[in-house]
Amino acid sequence: MLLTIDVGNTNTVLGVFDGEELVHSWRVKTDPRDTADELWLRYRSLIEGYTVTGLAVCSTVPSVLREIRTMIDLYFQDIPTTLIEPGVKTGVPLLVDFPKEIGADRIVNTLAAHELYGKDGACIVVDFGTSTNLDVVSPKGEFLGGALAPGIEISVEALAARAAQLRKVELVVPKNVIGKNTVEALQSGTIYGFTGQVDGLVDRISDELESLYPDSGEITVIATGGLAPLVIGIAENIDFHEPDLTLIGLRLVHERNH
Numbered sequence: 001m002l003l004t005i006d007v008g009n010t011n012t013v014l015g016v017f018d019g020e021e022l023v024h025s026w027r028v029k030t031d032p033r034d035t036a037d038e039l040w041l042r043y044r045s046l047i048e049g050y051t052v053t054g055l056a057v058c059s060t061v062p063s064v065l066r067e068i069r070t071m072i073d074l075y076f077q078d079i080p081t082t083l084i085e086p087g088v089k090t091g092v093p094l095l096v097d098f099p100k101e102i103g104a105d106r107i108v109n110t111l112a113a114h115e116l117y118g119k120d121g122a123c124i125v126v127d128f129g130t131s132t133n134l135d136v137v138s139p140k141g142e143f144l145g146g147a148l149a150p151g152i153e154i155s156v157e158a159l160a161a162r163a164a165q166l167r168k169v170e171l172v173v174p175k176n177v178i179g180k181n182t183v184e185a186l187q188s189g190t191i192y193g194f195t196g197q198v199d200g201l202v203d204r205i206s207d208e209l210e211s212l213y214p215d216s217g218e219i220t221v222i223a224t225g226g227l228a229p230l231v232i233g234i235a236e237n238i239d240f241h242e243p244d245l246t247l248i249g250l251r252l253v254h255e256r257n258h
Contacts, residue, residue, distance in 0.1 A: 003052045004250040006105060007059035009130040011226055015247040016050050022244055032063045036070035056254035058084035058104035080258040084108060089256050093142045106135050107143065108249025113222050114141035115252060117240060121217035122209045126198055128225035130154060134201055139216040147201050152194050152227050171230055195234045202237040
């Protein structure tokens with residue numbers, strides 16, 4: 001079985017694949033202070049009962065990536081391992097000014113989106129995480145760039161920290177857009193505000209894609225990330241919700257390298 005690990009700034013998502021089937025997945029918090037031994041203890045407790053025969057990892061946290069390298073040397077040295085980094089075959093051309101700046105998660109998301117949804121046209125991946133990333137995929141599976149915005153939780157925390165009479169609220173969809181109290185007003189501004197932001201960006205990106213690829217067919221918009229469920233059903237431009245997009249991308253890259 002293949003163990004996939006996606007280390008994000010806030011959460012780490014792990015998944016075990018049996019062939020192409022995702023058998024089980026877990027979401028745990030990311031702690032940049034974890035050592036290699038602490039990571040191994042945590043991961044081992046989750047995957048107990050599964051026989052791991054391969055490992056694929058991407059990380060946006062340099063300190064954790066360093067410790068994962070040590071963990072691999074100590075505990076996974078006998079199995080095929082793929083770390084998403086320069087030199088690894090992903091099959092994703094990066095058509096941007098500075099390719100080394102592109103996060104590993106954005107690259108594997110591009111690959112998975114193209115393989116799953118992009119055979120008939122371009123794709124836009126909206127990743128709702130610590131930041132909200134909109135990644136643009138050409139009809140050929142190339143990474144064209146995108147847009148980055150503050151994530152939903154970061155914005156709520158910043159507002160609560162800077163406004164004396166406002167506070168953090170539970171991120172749920174309010175009964176009405178017109179909030180009748182402070183909590184509902186904050187929920188409305190957050191949920192519907194971010195949804196409008198994403199819809200607006202998708203519209204503008206789609207216009208540019210249509211001018212670049214006028215005959216490429218439909219543009220598909222895929223939502224992923226831990227906070228995506230907050231906007232599913234509200235956002236007008238999201239076609240599919242694929243919560244395991246990054247894990248699927250890790251599996252695809254691992255297969256290309258082993």
